[in-house]
Amino acid sequence: MTKKLAGLQPEVVFGYFEEISKIPHGSWNCGPISQYLVDFAKAHGLRWIRDDAKNVIIFKDGSAGYEDHEPVILQGHMDMVCQKDEGCHINFDTDPLDIDYEEDLIFANGTTLGADDGIAMALFLAVLADDSIAHPPLEVVFTADEEVGLIGANAIDLSMLKGRKMLNVDTFREGTFTAGSAGGAYVTVDMAVERRAYTGRRLQLRIDGLRGGHSAGVVQFNYGNAAKAMGELLGSIGGVQLIELSGGTAGNAVPRTCQAVLVAETLDMSQVETACKELCRKLQEENGEKDASVTYALLPAEQVQALTAADSKRIADLIQALPNGVQAWEPAFEGLPQTSLNLGIMELKENLNLLIYPRSSINRDRQALQDKLKVIVEGHGAVYGQYGVFSAWEYQPVSPFRDLMCDLYRKMFGQEPIVRVVHAGLEGGAFADQLPGLECISTGPQAYDVHTTRERMEIASMGRFWDYLLALLKAL
Numbered sequence: 001m002t003k004k005l006a007g008l009q010p011e012v013v014f015g016y017f018e019e020i021s022k023i024p025h026g027s028w029n030c031g032p033i034s035q036y037l038v039d040f041a042k043a044h045g046l047r048w049i050r051d052d053a054k055n056v057i058i059f060k061d062g063s064a065g066y067e068d069h070e071p072v073i074l075q076g077h078m079d080m081v082c083q084k085d086e087g088c089h090i091n092f093d094t095d096p097l098d099i100d101y102e103e104d105l106i107f108a109n110g111t112t113l114g115a116d117d118g119i120a121m122a123l124f125l126a127v128l129a130d131d132s133i134a135h136p137p138l139e140v141v142f143t144a145d146e147e148v149g150l151i152g153a154n155a156i157d158l159s160m161l162k163g164r165k166m167l168n169v170d171t172f173r174e175g176t177f178t179a180g181s182a183g184g185a186y187v188t189v190d191m192a193v194e195r196r197a198y199t200g201r202r203l204q205l206r207i208d209g210l211r212g213g214h215s216a217g218v219v220q221f222n223y224g225n226a227a228k229a230m231g232e233l234l235g236s237i238g239g240v241q242l243i244e245l246s247g248g249t250a251g252n253a254v255p256r257t258c259q260a261v262l263v264a265e266t267l268d269m270s271q272v273e274t275a276c277k278e279l280c281r282k283l284q285e286e287n288g289e290k291d292a293s294v295t296y297a298l299l300p301a302e303q304v305q306a307l308t309a310a311d312s313k314r315i316a317d318l319i320q321a322l323p324n325g326v327q328a329w330e331p332a333f334e335g336l337p338q339t340s341l342n343l344g345i346m347e348l349k350e351n352l353n354l355l356i357y358p359r360s361s362i363n364r365d366r367q368a369l370q371d372k373l374k375v376i377v378e379g380h381g382a383v384y385g386q387y388g389v390f391s392a393w394e395y396q397p398v399s400p401f402r403d404l405m406c407d408l409y410r411k412m413f414g415q416e417p418i419v420r421v422v423h424a425g426l427e428g429g430a431f432a433d434q435l436p437g438l439e440c441i442s443t444g445p446q447a448y449d450v451h452t453t454r455e456r457m458e459i460a461s462m463g464r465f466w467d468y469l470l471a472l473l474k475a476l
């Protein structure tokens, strides 16, 4: 088979990248790539470990003169996000990707490229395969199923690792060093409710046209939350009996729409109209939701099961009492949330169920926020629950490893690297949890539009990053 990337520099890195692109490695399908990594270790006579979660760790002794240096951890994830264009027939479970390049960019025809995080695998295999590279003892960790909830990182046992300096390659902005990330948890609310038969006209309320987005990326913009807004609307109308209530699709997505259907003994329609108009004005002016609409419609009379007025009020009160959005800002990074939460799903089925996603870059602050939520939830007669808790990777104000990386970057490229923390969850949290004193940086070469079929990686940037990686290993 001809090699599409033959001749591109650094050749050994692109060689591994192309090999990886031929092995199916979508999330939840890490078996084949995990086996490939184990086979690589065997073929190169390197010590390796694989666990039940399919994580693979490969060890390599320090090169001549580096045998006694402190080990360094190199880390990336083995799974990729599988997206394809309409009309693309690639089967991600069995087929190779159709990769190619044009000018300075590598891409895959019709699909995601898997630069995220095939870049990390290709770089680390290139280091492990080459006995002429100067490096301290290496502990190279390939985690499984990162993209679907840090599954591998949360399951891995790191007790055999001796390194406390870690380079994670999963940030695809050249010159950007990520030095911390938020922890998070799913908080569930379950409220039992009582229903009664009711015959009469029903009122439908709808909130539409909000921008939505991933809560980690947009919470700082104070976008309107349709579920939260519906709580306010129900509160200001008052005296309602709910029949239906639903808004939102995921814990970490800001609800764009929300719908309620209700009945009321006495409905003052001019009050309903005023309440809708006032909420719409607020969403437009205070949340910048230019396309927000808050509408109502009377539906024909019908016999229905409606919640009691008391339970309906309890729901409206709870939604209004819940904090939402940014709770604290990062002192060291302007405009970045430190602690936030998002009411992501609100659904009335048998019971009322909510899914809330709190996150914080400070573990104890997230815990304090969860404790507060629990008090509010239980105070409204509902049951509080949680799952999927994972730790923050807390920013270390003092980090000699980060200083060394920054100095090296300045010296090699004559530019100041950008050091940042992110409000999203990264694997660093799971590692920091198990390895006290860990210093970690996430960086990498330039890629664009990862997780989409427009994903591309920059050839020249990979060349610079390879040189940087070799210089870093030499300096450690």
Ligand SMILES: [Zn+2]
Pocket: 077, 116, 117, 146, 170
């Ligand atoms: Zn990634």
